[in-house]
Amino acid sequence: DARVTQTPRHKVTEMGQEVTMRCQPILGHNTVFWYRQTMMQGLELLAYFRNRAPLDDSGMPKDRFSAEMPDATLATLKIQPSEPRDSAVYFCASAHPRGNGVTDTQYFGPGTRLTVL
Amino acid sequence: AQTVTQSQPEMSVQEAETVTLSCTYDTSESNYYLFWYKQPPSRQMILVIRQEAYKQQNATENRFSVNFQKAAKSFSLKISDSQLGDTAMYFCAYHKNYGGSQGNLIFGKGTKLSVKP
Numbered sequence: 469d470a471r472v473t474q475t476p477r478h479k480v481t482e483m484g485q486e487v488t489m490r491c492q493p494i495l496g497h498n499t500v501f502w503y504r505q506t507m508m509q510g511l512e513l514l515a516y517f518r519n520r521a522p523l524d525d526s527g528m529p530k531d532r533f534s535a536e537m538p539d540a541t542l543a544t545l546k547i548q549p550s551e552p553r554d555s556a557v558y559f560c561a562s563a564h565p566r567g568n569g570v571t572d573t574q575y576f577g578p579g580t581r582l583t584v585l
Numbered sequence: 586a587q588t589v590t591q592s593q594p595e596m597s598v599q600e601a602e603t604v605t606l607s608c609t610y611d612t613s614e615s616n617y618y619l620f621w622y623k624q625p626p627s628r629q630m631i632l633v634i635r636q637e638a639y640k641q642q643n644a645t646e647n648r649f650s651v652n653f654q655k656a657a658k659s660f661s662l663k664i665s666d667s668q669l670g671d672t673a674m675y676f677c678a679y680h681k682n683y684g685g686s687q688g689n690l691i692f693g694k695g696t697k698l699s700v701k702p
Contacts, residue, residue: 499688511676511692524689557628563688573620574690576630 470494472577474560480583486548489580491560492541500543501561501574502528502535511559517543518565550584557581587612589679591693598667599701605652606662606696608677616682619653619660620690625673633675636660638682667700674698 473492481487493500501516515525520537528535532551537543547554561574588611598604610619621633636644636653643651648668652661664671677693 501688501690503690510694511690513689516688518688559630561630561690573618573632573635574688575632576622579628579630581628 472560472562472575474558474577474580476580477578478581478583480585481550482585483551484549485584486546487550487554487582487584489545489558489560489582491543491545491562491577493543493560493562494564494575495541496564497562497575498540498565499563499574500537501563502543502545503559503561503576505557505559505579506555514545514558547582550582552584555582555584587614587679587681587691589677589691589693591675591677591696593696594694595697595699597699597701598664600667600669602667603663603665604667604698606664606675606677606698608660608662608693610658610660610677610679610691612658612679612681614681618680618682619651620678620680621649621651621662622676622678622692623671623673624676624695625670630676634662664698669700669702672698672700 475490499518502514505511514528515535534546557579559579560577563574564572590609617638619636623631623633634646648665650663674695676695678690
């Protein structure tokens with residue numbers, strides 16, 4: 469049963485510390501998304517990649533957030549320095565390519581619950 | 586910009602009965618996908634059902650079916666024979682089928698469904 473995996477599942481850190489979240493997409497999926505879920509904003513896109521290249525990171529605060537795909541099996545989201553307002557659940561999702569570059573259904577990982585004190 | 590609206594923050598239903606969750610969306614695109622995702626207390630985002638806008642036939646998945654009204658930009662989810670395990674947040678989501686940011690899911694704020702024994 470293919471699944472998106474994310475680590476860590478929970479992270480508590482202090483303001484100013486660096487946080488790294490990791491995601492392993494489903495094998496064969498070439499599109500990877502990072503979403504953030506908060507009570508106030510709901511679910512919103514931070515960034516996404518196709519074939520490891522960033523396509524859209526307009527939802528990501530550039531001064532402290534960075535997203536990369538070092539290889540096809542690993543996506544990372546880093547926050548440096550972290551702030552209390554970054555407390556949220558961060559989801560990774562992956563999708564299989566369809567014809568003409570269209571993205572198919574996205575499958576979500578279990579999320580990383582981040583708490584910044 | 587595309588938007589997704591879920592006007593029912595909370596709903597409840599008795600076990601074995603039928604419930605309908607509402608969703609409306611706004612887009613100028615003609616080709617797009619619509620989704621319902623379920624998020625139980627575990628926070629995992631689970632795909633419930635998917636509809637492609639060019640298909641007139643309403644999608645069904647076992648006890649779950651949709652009423653897709655393209656002209657009205659309405660996409661409601663009907664759950665038949667409700668079960669206790671259906672208790673969750675339900676998110677309606679949209680993404681367009683071509684062009685920039687093609688795969689980016691736009692989510693509604695969610696409807697919290699409680700199934701009562």
